[in-house]
Amino acid sequence: MAEKTKRNRLTPRLPRGFVDREAGDIRASEEMLAAIRRVYERYGFEPVETPFFEYTEALGKFLPDQDRPNEGVFSLQDDDEAWLSLRYDLTAPLARYVAENYERLPKPYRSYRAGWVFRNEKPGPGRFRQFMQFDADTVGTPPGPAGVAADAEICMMAADVMEALGIARGDYVIKVNNRKVLDGIMEAIGLGGEENAGRRLTVLRAIDKLDRLGIEGVRELLGEGRKDESGDFTKGAGLGTDQVATLMEFLERAFKAAADVNATVASGVAFNNEIDQAYFLQPGTGSFYDSDLCVEGHNELEGIRGLVRAAGYGMDRIQIDPSVVRGLEYYTGPVFEAQLTFEVPNEKGEPVVFGSVGGGGRYDGLVGRFRGEDTPATGFSLGVSRLASALKNLGKLGAGEETGPVVVTVMDKSRLADYQKITADLRAGLNAEGGPVVPVEMYLGGSGMKAQLKYADRRNAPCAVIAGSDEFDAGKVQVKDLLEGKRRAAAFDSHEDYKDERPGQFEVARGDLVEEVRALLARQRGAS
RNA sequence: GCGAACGUAGCUCAGUUGGUUAGAGCGUCGGAUUGUGGAUCCGAAGGUCGGUGGUUCGAGCCCACCCGUUCGUACCA
Known part of the structure; x- marks a missing residue:
């Protein structure tokens, strides 16, 4: 059954001569x-x-003949029989x-x-x-x-x-x-x-x-x-x-x-x-x-x-x-x-x-x-x-990698509303009217903490926000500077030390979060 | 359009004169670590061997055709 499904599956195929743009x-x-x-x-x-589309004759091509209507151009016949071409x-x-x-x-x-x-x-x-x-x-x-x-x-x-x-x-x-x-x-x-x-x-x-x-x-x-x-x-x-x-x-x-x-x-x-x-x-x-x-x-x-x-x-x-x-x-x-x-x-x-x-x-x-x-x-x-x-x-284009979104991780799925509020506060606070766009997103996948940080890393996120019950009880939030963390990671060879140290991570009061993240992003821009 | 070469995992490639179950590195995913991205170790998934037909006891390997890619050439509004 499974094998059969697989066999009949379509192969995704880009038509030749065309490209996807990322x-x-x-x-x-x-x-x-x-x-x-x-x-x-x-x-x-x-x-x-x-x-x-234009009428084929308007493009200056001869009317496509029946044998090779698409010679050089892509053409098709409208329902009134008129030839159209891309x-x-x-x-x-x-x-x-x-x-x-x-x-x-x-x-x-x-x-x-x-x-x-x-x-x-x-x-x-x-x-x-x-x-x-x-x-x-x-x-x-x-x-x-x-x-x-x-x-x-x-x-x-x-x-x-x-x-x-x-x-x-x-x-x-x-x-x-x-x-x-x-x-x-x-x-x-x-x-x-x-x-x-x-x-x-x-x-x-x-x-x-x-x-x-x-x-x-x-x-x-x-x-x-x-x-x-x-x-x-x-x-x-x-x-x-x-x-x-x-x-x-x-x-x-x-x-x-x-x-x-x-x-x-x-x-x-x-x-x-x-x-x-x-x-x-x-x-x-x-x-x-x-x-x-x-x-x-x-x-x-x-x-x-x-x-x-x-x-x-x-x-x-x-x-x-x-x-x-x-x-x-x-x-x-x-x-x-x-x-x-x-x-x-x-x-x-x-x-x-x-x-x-x-x-x-x-x-x-x-x-x-x-x-x-x-x-x-x-x-x-x-x-x-x-x-x-x-x-x-010439190196005049696409030189700098695009900075990804600030990622708000989800540790406790019963508190989605709280994470959503944090995300909304950051989004509103970091994006001034007419200013540069600072993307902010809440993690929407189903995986655990480790995978969420990997995700943030892959998205080239500047930082991640982490909060579990400890933080909520204390009115605090963890902010993790992913660029700083990455830079310091090479110095560790024991994973224990790496984990204990949590390089680049710091705790802030919930009420200061937007300001702290804003300051962090400014520091990163200054350093780069 | 014409001519030639090539096509094995997501990527780069190995695969003996045709011989059993097609491999590696990188990447991906999972675990070591139930709350932390790197490194390390362990494990897993992933293949219509480009497709179809043929030769053969037997084809990734040989033959034919097709598709795709690359190179040369022609065309390029």
């Missing part, structure tokens, strides 16, 4: 969210919240919200929101099917100088967020690029037009891999393709020699400029116009750089550069970097990426750069899908979980 994680991420929120608020952004980012839902409420909203509309997003894809270490993003976007700034200013503001705000989270200047960098530059070059080498969209995508993907594969790897991917060490072959863009040469010329030049910037920053110089501008090309040289798109892209980048430098943000915080590709589909202009530059040991102990924790850019077409005309928009999205693990690595 007290420490939740407190840490709430702290982070509050810090990020303060920065966004300072820039005049206001919160908005949209639901987890949102996979916060940008597409924002575009829907803005388009739907366009007439009511002040333009430009600045908003921020934090929320869970879902992706139905292969999970891995640090990669989940549900994770949190924290976005800020400006919608409706007209093109031209105002639009460039909106982009610059997003970059500066991203930098401010990093520092608000305690990430030191130099440990992060906000990188900026412009899709128009690469698009212009690709156009110039004959990759323009609808029929080349696929190849353009392949080229962008190849460039995106530069940090991992190096310049030669990218060259292979632009041409025939590349075979990796596992023998797997990745098909390349199939470009001709001249086309590859042109792209590589641009890349090498751009990376030389980026390397110079890094070297300058490393030497402690954050402002140097000449080095800062080396990436920018002089028009009229007769090269592919004269493509209209390219020039436009460069002008926008130069505009952003000028604004952030004028505002005091140097190359150590915001950099132009031609390898930032990002968002292969909907970005239409400037793109941003927040990178952490410090190294952390991986599981093999090798140092690796932490890398990207967020990104964004200009997406002028996204709101327009609902409105029939382009609506300029620019924004930024932070990966909260990745940032959290980065901060943990």
Whole structure:
């Protein structure tokens, strides 16, 4: 019978790619969210919240086909047969919200929101099917100088967020690029037009891999393709020699400029116009750089550069970097990426750069899908979980163990009312209005004294309150300082002595209990 | 998605060429201590050996498929 029950018992199983979050994680991420929120608020952004589900077409995904309705996203069919999907980012839902409420909203509309997003894809270490993003976007700034200013503001705000989270200047960098530059070059080498969209995508993907594969790897991917060490072959863009040469010329030049910037920053110089501008090309040289798109892209980048430098943000915080590709589909202009530059040991102990924790850019077409005309928009999205693990690595998060509750032990079960009164007095007396929370609880389990103290210990309680008939008769209470007791425990090797001495424990009058515990907690805070 | 490796107690792992009842350390719980968290000693619980099917007199070990984890690669709004 018992065996049978056991056999049929369900195994508790967390679905793959999802995580349970425990007290420490939740407190840490709430702290982070509050810090990020303060920065966004300072820039005049206001919160908005949209639901987890959207109509699938609103997310910009093709309608799921019957065979694989959940490719990439989690989708289900409503009872009116319409397809719904869990949102996979916060940008597409924002575009829907803005388009739907366009007439009511002040333009430009600045908003921020934090929320869970879902992706139905292969999970891995640090990669989940549900994770949190924290976005800020400006919608409706007209093109031209105002639009460039909106982009610059997003970059500066991203930098401010990093520092608000305690990430030191130099440990992060906000990188900026412009899709128009690469698009212009690709156009110039004959990759323009609808029929080349696929190849353009392949080229962008190849460039995106530069940090991992190096310049030669990218060259292979632009041409025939590349075979990796596992023998797997990745098909390349199939470009001709001249086309590859042109792209590589641009890349090498751009990376030389980026390397110079890094070297300058490393030497402690954050402002140097000449080095800062080396990436920018002089028009009229007769090269592919004269493509209209390219020039436009460069002008926008130069505009952003000028604004952030004028505002005091140097190359150590915001950099132009031609390898930032990002968002292969909907970005239409400037793109941003927040990178952490410090190294952390991986599981093999090798140092690796932490890398990207967020990104964004200009997406002028996204709101327009609902409105029939382009609506300029620019924004930024932070990966909260990745940032959290980065901060943990820096020791900026979850450093101190949370102090547990004051535990009122129960020795005599016939006097529960008395223990409850003690608990209530402590709870009321230790928790001033608007002050920090001091948790107080009465032990609610069924075990004896020994187990109750073990429980208090495991809860990381600062102290326990003990009272039996002796104490009640005398109008006294025992207060046990668990931290002090723990510290002194090592000095005992006989349990008898340990028990007789009761290190950290003292007796107080019932009427003084709240005051005594308050003083004890203050002493502990002072000592730590 | 493709390729590879791995999967034994809550955790870290041992388990011989296929051979009887699958072990250890740590952790958990109980006792020594009916009113006191540590240390020490004693004891106990805890396993569908990832799952299903097969080969065999006999499978933790061999084979097939599935699930899961990890690594590489692709994708990443």
